[in-house]
Amino acid sequence: MGPGPISAYPSVLRSMSAPLVGQYDPFMTHAMTETQDLYRQVWGTANEATVLIDGTSRAGIEAALVSLIRPGDRVLVPVFGRFGHLLAEIAERALAEVHTIETAWGQVFPASAIEEAIVRVQPTLLALVQGDTSTTMNQPLDEIGAICAKHGVLFYTDATASLGGNAFEADAWGLDAATAGLQKCLGGPSGSAPLTLSDRAVEVVRSRSKVEAGIREEDDASASDFVRSNYFDLGMILDYWGPRRLNHHTEATSMLYAARECARVLLGEGRDAVIERHRVAGAAMLAGVRALGMDVFGDVAHKMNNVVAVMIPEGVPGDIARQAMLEDFGIEIGTSFGPLHGRVWRIGTMGYNARKDAVLTTLAALEAILRRFGAPVPAGAGVEAAADVFAGRG
Incomplete structure (x- = not known):
């Protein structure tokens, strides 16, 4: 009964005992496609680019940030608890120019304060936690997407602690990227990170893919523009989950089963x-x-x-x-x-x-x-x- 991880739904635990199959087995690819559709409904989105990252919720955060941030990009992080500091740290590791604004723990930001900071900093990306378990606060997001769109800023949120137990509308709120984990309101074990990307975010991800460009690092003077991580390169992961099913990594079969069942439980209840x-x-x-x-x-x-x-x-x-x-x-x-x-x-x-x-x-x-x-x-x-x-x- 803490802030997470929590006791999983029994059916989720049972789902993880199902037999393992290979990543190109027709059942596996069907399960992946089914899971994508389920999480579109969980997120409240029509985004085709809705996938799982194999790893804890932090893996999802890192995949989103290292794939969206070019070295030198300005990133704005409003901090109202421990996990805002985490977003700032990961953005710094992605070689962003990170700017933060802070409010007292136990408070959230009014939309006007975030817009003022966007106008002042002129970031490429706004990275904002929705629910921060360190303070228990739930940052309102419903006005932030329109502000970001007005100023040409990509909008990412970490919904690890909030998705499934609090309102979340990826499309209606204008999210470009969002990530979560299973181990809180979704009622599963830690180890899989649902992620969704808008078409605009996918364009950024695709523009940074060496695979798409057919470029070798030694051939390109601007190699720093490309995603420095292989495992967290969302361009490659989208190809893995997409129709081409290009090999990227061995899928974590049991976690796929768990993530699918978490979504099925939620949507079955409504x-x-x-x-x-x-x-x-x-x-x-x-x-x-x-x-x-x-x-x-x-x-x-x-x-x-x-x-x-x-x-x-x-x-x-x-x-x-x-x-x-x-x-x-x-x-x-x-x-x-x-x-x-x-x-x-x-x-x-x-x-x-x-x-x-x-x-x-x-x-x-x-x-x-x-x-x-x-x-x-x-x-x-x-x-x-x-x-x-x-x-x-x-």
Whole structure:
């Protein structure tokens, strides 16, 4: 019950036990094509360039950034938590000229602040996290795409922590690139990174492909313009997933099965219904911790549905209490880092765990642990408040 990774859907785990097949087996290529179509629906896009990157969510981030950024490009990164700093670091490694703007942890950026920075910096790319689990904040994106389009800026977002549990509309919001992971709201294991690219982003990726140009590095004085990574070269990966099926790497078969099942579970329940399930479970957890007398960190109006940060009560040893939750109740909640280290616990309600019994059990265990370490908590208040939310009374 932390900020991720979380307990996977049982059907996702079962799917990973299916027999392995070769990457050009007709079943494999059919599964790849089917998975692409499923994730177009998950992302809310018609993008043909919708694929999986074999690797954790960070692999997806790196594939997007190293393939879209030319050395010397200006990249703007609004930072409102740990993962904005990560985007900036990866962009720097891609030899971008990185510019950042920052807001206090627990806050998000108004669209006007991002537009002001775009006008001032004149970047090629805006790289922006949607949901940052370090702060639990959910950055609104619905106005950002139009701002980027107006100023000729590519728009990339990292939706690792938010996709599947919070609204996301790649086409309607004007995204050029977006990446995620399975291990949070999508309810799977870490190890596969869904990615989608607009036609405009594909043009940039294609223009940087040595394979497309037929150029050898020793023949070209401007070799630095080409993607420096082989594994994360999206031009090559798109050819691998596209009709030509050009060999690039050996597909991670079990992770493909897992990613496909994550999308099938979500779409089978209904994308809007899953988001609403996350909203209700998150609201119930929020009501429950508040009823236990705990303060909540950050601007709750912009909190993700799927995780809440609670201030550790005075006198309660945060790490020891968290360890007791795990050892005595088998429930893991998250610590934090950076300026929040030792100050908050992060409690997730996502994927398979965005359900009533998981929330109520966690709150009951939390009450027992808080009481053990001397915190004055009203008996049964957390469970009762959460139950009221699930019953529509909260």
